[in-house]
Amino acid sequence: MGKKNVKVGDEVQNKQVIFKDYVTGSPKESDFHITTSTTKLQVPQGSNAVLVKNLYLSCDPVMQFQMRKMEDPLSGYIYYVPGSPINGFGVAKVLDSGHAEFSAGDLVWGTTSWEEYSLIQNPEQLKKIHHTDVPLTHYTGLLGMPGITAYAAIYEVGLPKKGECVFISAASGAVGQIAGQFAKLLGCYVVGSAGTQQKIHLLKNKFGFDDAFNYKQEPDLDAALKRCCPEGIDFYLDHVGGKMLDAVLLNMKLHGRIAICGMISQYNLDEPELLRNVMLLALKRLTVKGFTHRDYHHLYPKILELVLPYIRDKKIFYVEDIVEGLENGPAALVGLFTGRNFGKQILALPPQ
Amino acid sequence: MGKKNVKVGDEVQNKQVIFKDYVTGSPKESDFHITTSTTKLQVPQGSNAVLVKNLYLSCDPVMQFQMRKMEDPLSGYIYYVPGSPINGFGVAKVLDSGHAEFSAGDLVWGTTSWEEYSLIQNPEQLKKIHHTDVPLTHYTGLLGMPGITAYAAIYEVGLPKKGECVFISAASGAVGQIAGQFAKLLGCYVVGSAGTQQKIHLLKNKFGFDDAFNYKQEPDLDAALKRCCPEGIDFYLDHVGGKMLDAVLLNMKLHGRIAICGMISQYNLDEPELLRNVMLLALKRLTVKGFTHRDYHHLYPKILELVLPYIRDKKIFYVEDIVEGLENGPAALVGLFTGRNFGKQILALPPQ
Known part of the structure; x- marks a missing residue:
């Protein structure tokens, strides 16, 4: 060999x-x-x-x-x-x-x-x-499982419309970078969070996010979200759960949608973090949908049809x-x- | 006067x-x-x-x-x-x-x-x-706000189908008793929780719930849910949040739905209770919808049309x-x- x-x-x-x-x-x-x-x-x-x-x-x-x-x-x-x-x-x-x-x-x-x-x-x-x-x-x-996940997040679960504010955590990760670019191509205002300055640079300069913040340098996630999404969030694609999800709940618009495809911040904790603001689900009449790629593989031909031209035309980077x-x-x-x-x-x- | x-x-x-x-x-x-x-x-x-x-x-x-x-x-x-x-x-x-x-x-x-x-x-x-x-x-x-809420929970948000398992907390309350009876009329298996034995008696004998338990007498809510809903819960109508919601997450079926119209157990706590099982939202691909009556008042004529005959025919008690x-x-x-x-x-x- x-x-x-x-x-x-x-x-x-x-x-x-x-x-x-x-x-x-x-x-x-x-x-x-x-x-x-x-x-x-x-x-x-x-x-x-x-x-x-x-x-x-x-x-x-x-x-x-x-x-x-x-x-x-x-x-x-x-x-x-x-x-x-x-x-x-x-x-x-x-x-x-x-x-x-x-x-x-x-x-x-x-x-x-x-x-x-x-x-x-x-x-x-x-x-x-x-x-x-x-x-x-x-x-x-982007042509595999993360691509199916990002497609489902944007085109099946969140359905963000032109002009809506989309926030994505772990935005430079496998799914986040694709979902963010899909949302930009739909005309959304897209904000991301990540954990290093290089990743923030990547989000803003390579993927065309409208704004981004380094969650490790923000003492107050609620304040960071209010700064980047002053009118509130219409759709949140959650990859991390925990404190970020809790801060997002404070910043969701009435009738906002949250898609959860992972909670990486929580996977390795013996005790998951406290969520304080779950009550806002009812008061703001939010919809939260947990999803994984598993329910969307039948859409793969459609996904290829959408994404391959975006790659070839350099409309999506990965x-x-x-x-x-x-x-x-x-x-x-x-x-x-x-x-x-x-x-x-x-x-x-x-x-x- | x-x-x-x-x-x-x-x-x-x-x-x-x-x-x-x-x-x-x-x-x-x-x-x-x-x-x-x-x-x-x-x-x-x-x-x-x-x-x-x-x-x-x-x-x-x-x-x-x-x-x-x-x-x-x-x-x-x-x-x-x-x-x-x-x-x-x-x-x-x-x-x-x-x-x-x-x-x-x-x-x-x-x-x-x-x-x-x-x-x-x-x-x-x-x-x-x-x-x-x-x-x-x-x-x-049942002809006012709680009626609109219960109607929305069952006919607009949860949409439980015949044979599905529906669990309702605060089931003898203003909304729960109506929602449970709606679900029974749809042919669901309906389980409720309440906080006294009289309320449990009421659920089983007056409202026709298939099973019910007194949450104050259950040392382990997860075990109580597994006993009453052995095959898992398709739809949960949440009025209480907190520990009950957390235990329900463990017992939801894949693709289950949760409708949250209140979290009475949490309203008067300075610190809301810890939710440990939020990660199951993603893994079980659950949908959670917060809602209130406010979005459904336009359905009031339809609700009257449904509920008035049920009251007159004694198909629903209140x-x-x-x-x-x-x-x-x-x-x-x-x-x-x-x-x-x-x-x-x-x-x-x-x-x-």
Whole structure:
């Protein structure tokens, strides 16, 4: 493996990121270790699995949640199994296929494992990649799960109208940067928050946000929101929960909408932060919708139709933070929860 | 006044419930005092006000909120003015009218003051009462604001379908008892919570709830909900917020809906209770809608059309807790926040 070509039937060394044990609190690099096992590059006879070479692995906030031991597991979520490789979204190339819809050489994206080669037992969840004139990495981002999430946030849940004020937290993250640009293209006044000055610069100068603030430098989030959204917020896309959500409630307009697709600030707390202003939901007659990409995959062809031209015409930009090598995966993943990433965090594996 | 007839132009003694000063924490009887002033029973010349004799005054949880000093008042809410009578919904009889749409003798319901006679300066908010074959008190309840609220909860916000599990907190209260019966008439499995065994008995035996529990006797609200709603909750009508909302989040089904029209448990707390499970909004893809009757008054003719036959055919029952005399008003109002009332709390004034 490594630099020489591999072929179906070869036995190869397969580097993996192994999950040691259930995590409470913040995940650390030491919650994982790197091992190498031997894998035969062949789909077992009679199986409809697909054997892939993983090219890009996606670091997503929900993965922290999958590291927990859940007493009452939510259906549809895959929890990590101690001693096994973690999994997540990725871009991969099919090497061997037992499934009629996939052939060797196909590029796909979907759920795969954090290892060089994966035998994917449920290939029906994979999507074939037909457009390769755009960076393949984008299929972990604006053409992947975060793209579906951002599309759902703006076009299905929030439906912000021209002139409305849209506020997005974690705005330079995988979903936020796309959602913000969608909202700008719809003619909204778009405000974002992020945790470094570079990210704020990016929001204002690359993504065209109308205003942005560094939440780590604001002693009073309510005041920051009042400064940036003086007439109130029509639509809030919440990625963080906690104190920010609480401050946003104070600044929502009557009949405002809030879409919640994550609460990254809360994932690694033993005790979630106090929400003081939940009562305003009733008094301001707000609508809050929790959502994930899961309910919107049927819209993917429509999303491609919208987003591919935006990418080609440079109407949408996407910033990716690409780290090379599986051995750097744990650090990249853990960095999501301290805001170390600058844009969408991706792990690139060496080509076979 | 009192037993003898009064006529337009008379000067009468007008008993009033006066708001002493802004309230923090729980309201107490001593936050009010009773006075008597002199009122001329005549609409001033050139005014389009309406002069009414108040017959029934409604005690509603939102009134606690109106007693606060708000730094950032919400538009549309009338905050009480220290030294003036409090106000709220009531049923009244027009004695004199400067408004073309109202005449002496008309029965009306709408916002009036806690006093015997009121000069209503904004009569356009009053609704004329045309159906008097049902108790007039009902126009403070299932034919008044709580009726509009319950209708909106079920037919506009929650839209529970036959066979779905509907949970209602404060279920024997002004809104809960109507909403529960609406949901039963739609074929839902309806569960309620309340704070005394008599209320639980009422829910199960009078209103036809499928199950009910006394939240004050349940050491573990999550366990109580799992016992009564073993397959999870499709729609929750929240009147209380706090711990109950938090436990409900654990028991919502995927894609469940929550309608919040009040959070009575939170109104009089300096620090609202911690919500631990807000993250489940995203993970379970729940929709939460805060709402009040205010957005649904245009549906009132439709509501009457639905509810009047239900009352006449005895398909819906409504339990009222009627207290006599303005001097007993403060105790009745304060009792709402300790659950002292048994059904819809109303204050009856002696007829003129």
